[in-house]
Amino acid sequence: MRQRDLNFFRRLLEDRRTEILEEAERALGALNTKSEEACADPSDRASLESDRAFLLRMRDRERKLLGKIDEAFARIDGGIYGQCEECGGQIGIERLKARPVTTLCITCKSAQEARERQGSVR
Numbered sequence: 001m002r003q004r005d006l007n008f009f010r011r012l013l014e015d016r017r018t019e020i021l022e023e024a025e026r027a028l029g030a031l032n033t034k035s036e037e038a039c040a041d042p043s044d045r046a047s048l049e050s051d052r053a054f055l056l057r058m059r060d061r062e063r064k065l066l067g068k069i070d071e072a073f074a075r076i077d078g079g080i081y082g083q084c085e086e087c088g089g090q091i092g093i094e095r096l097k098a099r100p101v102t103t104l105c106i107t108c109k110s111a112q113e114a115r116e117r118q119g120s121v122r
Contacts (some may be wrong), residue, residue: 068101
């Protein structure tokens, strides 16, 4: 992969990382400002708890994505970014643009999903 492409993906990953961290900061503030005492009605309290649980699930998914972003930075630094970890071939630029943390080319990812559907995950 050309250096220009690597720089593009590094910036894309950095922007996504910044966006996730900023959103996490906003979410933390929102969680801290909503008081349970303000919800005297049990259904309001249940709704608040449901919203909090959803928000926490989203933050957990984003925490996992941050780990994948860090791994992508390591692959860029190691000179293997854009290389499929299963077959060793190149991952297409368009696929990387759609999912810059991916480690599998579309062929290997499709095969993995087919195995998962059949219930025989490696």
